[in-house]
Amino acid sequence: MIRPIKADDMADMVRARALLQGSSLPVDGIDAESVRLFVLEEAEVVGLVAYEAYLPYALLRSLVLASSWRGQGKGRLLLDFVLAEAKNQGFKAAYGLSTTIPDWLLRLGFKEISRQDLPEQLYASKELQGACPASARVFVKYF
Numbered sequence: 001m002i003r004p005i006k007a008d009d010m011a012d013m014v015r016a017r018a019l020l021q022g023s024s025l026p027v028d029g030i031d032a033e034s035v036r037l038f039v040l041e042e043a044e045v046v047g048l049v050a051y052e053a054y055l056p057y058a059l060l061r062s063l064v065l066a067s068s069w070r071g072q073g074k075g076r077l078l079l080d081f082v083l084a085e086a087k088n089q090g091f092k093a094a095y096g097l098s099t100t101i102p103d104w105l106l107r108l109g110f111k112e113i114s115r116q117d118l119p120e121q122l123y124a125s126k127e128l129q130g131a132c133p134a135s136a137r138v139f140v141k142y143f
Helices: 010-022 073-090 102-107 120-124
Strands: 002-005 036-039 045-053 057-065 093-098 111-113 138-143
Touching: 002 010, 002 057, 002 073, 010 036, 010 045, 010 057, 036 073, 045 073, 045 120, 057 073, 057 120, 073 093, 093 102, 102 111, 102 138
Parallel strands: 057 093
Antiparallel strands: 002 036, 036 045, 045 057, 093 138, 111 138
16 A cells, blocks of 8 residues: 655654665655655555655655565556546656666656756755765656
C-alpha cells in the first residue's frame, strides 16, 4: 500500500530518513512544506518517494527502497504512483535529478536536459542548493 505521510508524523519521518540515509540520499529539506511524501508499506515501511511542489512543476526526489525489496518492480510502482499524483494535482511536468538511475529514467520515458534548462522556481529546493551533487543528471517528463 502506498500512502502519504506528513512532516509532523515523527515515526514515519524517522523511517523515511533512515531509508534515505541508508541509500546515501539527501535528507535536507525533506520536511519542507513544499514536499509531498509517500511511503510504500508491506507490513512495514519499505519504500519512499516524494516530490516538491513548485506549480506548475513537480521536482521528484527521494525514490528509495529498502535493499531487500529492490528488483521486484516496487520502484516502478512508486514512480508511477508519484507521477500520477503530480499529474492529478495539475502539474505540467515532473523534473528529477539522479546519479544512480539515469538509464532507468530514460527507459521510462524521461528526457535528459541540461541543468540550465530547469525552471527557475525549482532552484528554491534544497536539492538544487547543494543537497544533490552537481554531478547529478537532470530529467523531465511532461504530462
